[in-house]
Amino acid sequence: MTQTFLRMPPSGPDPSWLNGAAIYQIYPLSFRDRGGDGWGDLEGVLEGLDHVASLGVDGVWISPFYPSPRKDFGYDVADHRAVDPRMGNLTVFDRLVERAHGLGLKVLVDLVCGHTSDAHPWFIDSRRSRAGDRADWYVWADAKPDGTAPNNWLSVFGGAAWSWEPRRRQYYLHHFLPSQPALNLHEPAVMDALCETAAFWMERGVDGFRIDAVDFFAHDPQLRSNPAAVWREAEPPLKPFALQQHVYDMMHPAIGGILARLRETVDRYPGRVLLGELSSQPGAVQRIAAYCTPQGLHAAYTLSLAKQPFSAKGFSQALAAVPRPDSICWSLSNHDVERAASRWLPEGADPEVFNALLAMLAASLPGTVCVYQGEELGLPNAVLEQHQLRDPFGITYWPDFPGRDGSRTPMPWRGDEPNAGFSSGEPWLPVPPPHAALAVDRQERLAGSPLAVWRAALALRHDHEILRSGSVAAVEDHGDLLSFERTLDGERLLAVFNLADRPAEFSMRGRGEVEALIVPRAPGSASPEVAADGRLLVMPPLSAFLGRLRPSR
Known part of the structure; x- marks a missing residue:
C-alpha cells in the first residue's frame, strides 16, 4: 500500500540561520544539577553554556523543561507555558536565553504539539464530558458494537493505541503512553492554543522550535485499521508496532496544513525557525522533502538514519533522496537512540579513531548538524541493569531492547568528584565509571582528546563557508x-x-x-x-x- 504526502513546489536553499548551523542538544534532566536533587535543572544548563559555546556551535536545542509528571521524562507536558518548579522558573529561563545570546548561541526549545500529559488541564476538561468547550481537543472515538477499541492501531511503546475513558464512555487515542493522549490538531482552537504557545516563547526570546514526532500529527479520519506488515524473516520482530504497515494511524497528508499553520506563526517573528523530528517509518527521507517547504519546516531529521547500519550507501542514499540537502538535519545521536559511539563502532575498532571519523563526517555534511550532549566527549552508550531503568519503553521490552536510558545518563563534568560533578545528590540515572574517565575537565587537559577533535572539526566547518552552505x-x-x-x-x-x-x-x-x-x-x-x-x-x-x-x- 502506498502513502501520499502534501507536495510543494521545490525552492532554493533555505536562507535561515539554521542552514549550515551546528546545534548542541541539551537533555536538561541529565545535563547538570545545581539544586542537588539528582535531576538536571535550568541553572545547570545556564552554568554549562560556556562549555557549549567553546565547541564552536551556533545554537542549543533544549529538550522539555515544562511541568510534567515525568512518565515520559518531559515529553508528557502538563503545562506548555511554564517551567517545572523542580527545574527552575521563567526568570531563570529568561537569564538562560540572555546568557546564550550573549555567547552567540541561538536557542531552540521543544514544542510538543501532538499530545499532552493526561494531567494537562486541557485533557482534564476534555475527558469530563462530550459537551464541554474542550470536548473535541483530543482524539475520541466510540467503541465498536462489541465494546472493543475503534480499530487495531498500536502504541509505539507497546499495546493498543486506545484507552477507555469511563467519564465520556469513549476511547481516546495515544500513540505513546496511555498517559499521553493525542491532541486533535484538526480542531481550530487547539491549533490556536499551540500557536499562542509558540508566540509566548518567541516573545521570551527563543529563536525557534524543535517539533516533536511530526509524523503522528494526523491520521485517517475514517479510523481504518492498519494492514499487517509483510515479513520474510523466520521470526517476526518482538515489538508489536513493527507488525503493522502504518498507513492509517500516522503520516496523513493533512500534516502539511498543520505545519503551514505553525510556519505562519513563526514567520511573524523574523529569524525564527522550525526543526522537525520524523519517525523511522519507511520513506522518512522522502518525507523530509515533503515537510520542508516555504510553508512548512525549515529542516528535519529522521530517526531512520540513526537506526540504520553505518554504511556509505545509507548516507549516499539519504543525500540523494532530498532535492534540497540543506533541509536535512543530521542527528547521529540523541536522547531517543543508542549513542553512535557504541551503535556504529566496528568490532575491535579504536573508539577514539572512530570518534574522529564521526566528528569529521558531521562537520562535512550539508544542512544542519546536531551534536548530542556528551557526543563531543566520545561517550559510549551506558550499560544499565534492569533495576536501574527509568524509560518505559526500555522497561517494557527488557531485555530484548535496551531502551533509551543508556543515552540519557548524566553528563560527566569533573572526573574526580562524586557523580562526575553532575549532582551533589543521587542522580536519577547512574554515572558509569567509564564516563567519569571521559569527563570534561579531564579532556580539557589532553591534546588530541575526543573533545579537542570535535572542537577542531566544528572549527573547520565554521571557517569554511563551503562546508556550511x-x-x-x-x-x-x-x-x-x-x-x-x-x-x-x-x-x-x-x-x-x-x-x-x-x-x-x-x-x-x-x-x-x-x-x-x-x-x-x-x-x-x-x-x-x-x-x-x-x-x-x-x-x-x-x-x-x-x-x-x-x-x-
Missing part, C-alpha cells in the same frame, strides 16, 4: 567509501570517508589537482595520502579526507 555534488558510495563534493561560487571541495576498520583506496581520476586540508584525527592514527601521481587516495581505517580541487594543468 555549499551545494552537494558527485555523491558516491564504493563499498565502505563515501564521497561527495561541496561546491560554492566556483570552489570545489572533495570529502572522502572510509567507514570501515580496514584500509581502502579511492580513485582520483578526473578530479583534478587536490590540496588537502588539515583534518583533525586521534593520536596515533594515520592520515590519508594522495599517491605521487595524484590518481589514488589511500584511506587508512576509519579515516576522513577533505581536499580543495583545482582543474588539472
Whole structure:
C-alpha cells in the first residue's frame, strides 16, 4: 500500500540561520544539577553554556523543561507555558536565553504539539464530558458494537493505541503512553492554543522550535485499521508496532496544513525557525522533502538514519533522496537512540579513531548538524541493569531492547568528584565509571582528546563557508567509501570517508589537482595520502579526507 504526502513546489536553499548551523542538544534532566536533587535543572544548563559555546556551535536545542509528571521524562507536558518548579522558573529561563545570546548561541526549545500529559488541564476538561468547550481537543472515538477499541492501531511503546475513558464512555487515542493522549490538531482552537504557545516563547526570546514526532500529527479520519506488515524473516520482530504497515494511524497528508499553520506563526517573528523530528517509518527521507517547504519546516531529521547500519550507501542514499540537502538535519545521536559511539563502532575498532571519523563526517555534511550532549566527549552508550531503568519503553521490552536510558545518563563534568560533578545528590540515572574517565575537565587537559577533535572539526566547518552552505555534488558510495563534493561560487571541495576498520583506496581520476586540508584525527592514527601521481587516495581505517580541487594543468 502506498502513502501520499502534501507536495510543494521545490525552492532554493533555505536562507535561515539554521542552514549550515551546528546545534548542541541539551537533555536538561541529565545535563547538570545545581539544586542537588539528582535531576538536571535550568541553572545547570545556564552554568554549562560556556562549555557549549567553546565547541564552536551556533545554537542549543533544549529538550522539555515544562511541568510534567515525568512518565515520559518531559515529553508528557502538563503545562506548555511554564517551567517545572523542580527545574527552575521563567526568570531563570529568561537569564538562560540572555546568557546564550550573549555567547552567540541561538536557542531552540521543544514544542510538543501532538499530545499532552493526561494531567494537562486541557485533557482534564476534555475527558469530563462530550459537551464541554474542550470536548473535541483530543482524539475520541466510540467503541465498536462489541465494546472493543475503534480499530487495531498500536502504541509505539507497546499495546493498543486506545484507552477507555469511563467519564465520556469513549476511547481516546495515544500513540505513546496511555498517559499521553493525542491532541486533535484538526480542531481550530487547539491549533490556536499551540500557536499562542509558540508566540509566548518567541516573545521570551527563543529563536525557534524543535517539533516533536511530526509524523503522528494526523491520521485517517475514517479510523481504518492498519494492514499487517509483510515479513520474510523466520521470526517476526518482538515489538508489536513493527507488525503493522502504518498507513492509517500516522503520516496523513493533512500534516502539511498543520505545519503551514505553525510556519505562519513563526514567520511573524523574523529569524525564527522550525526543526522537525520524523519517525523511522519507511520513506522518512522522502518525507523530509515533503515537510520542508516555504510553508512548512525549515529542516528535519529522521530517526531512520540513526537506526540504520553505518554504511556509505545509507548516507549516499539519504543525500540523494532530498532535492534540497540543506533541509536535512543530521542527528547521529540523541536522547531517543543508542549513542553512535557504541551503535556504529566496528568490532575491535579504536573508539577514539572512530570518534574522529564521526566528528569529521558531521562537520562535512550539508544542512544542519546536531551534536548530542556528551557526543563531543566520545561517550559510549551506558550499560544499565534492569533495576536501574527509568524509560518505559526500555522497561517494557527488557531485555530484548535496551531502551533509551543508556543515552540519557548524566553528563560527566569533573572526573574526580562524586557523580562526575553532575549532582551533589543521587542522580536519577547512574554515572558509569567509564564516563567519569571521559569527563570534561579531564579532556580539557589532553591534546588530541575526543573533545579537542570535535572542537577542531566544528572549527573547520565554521571557517569554511563551503562546508556550511555549499551545494552537494558527485555523491558516491564504493563499498565502505563515501564521497561527495561541496561546491560554492566556483570552489570545489572533495570529502572522502572510509567507514570501515580496514584500509581502502579511492580513485582520483578526473578530479583534478587536490590540496588537502588539515583534518583533525586521534593520536596515533594515520592520515590519508594522495599517491605521487595524484590518481589514488589511500584511506587508512576509519579515516576522513577533505581536499580543495583545482582543474588539472
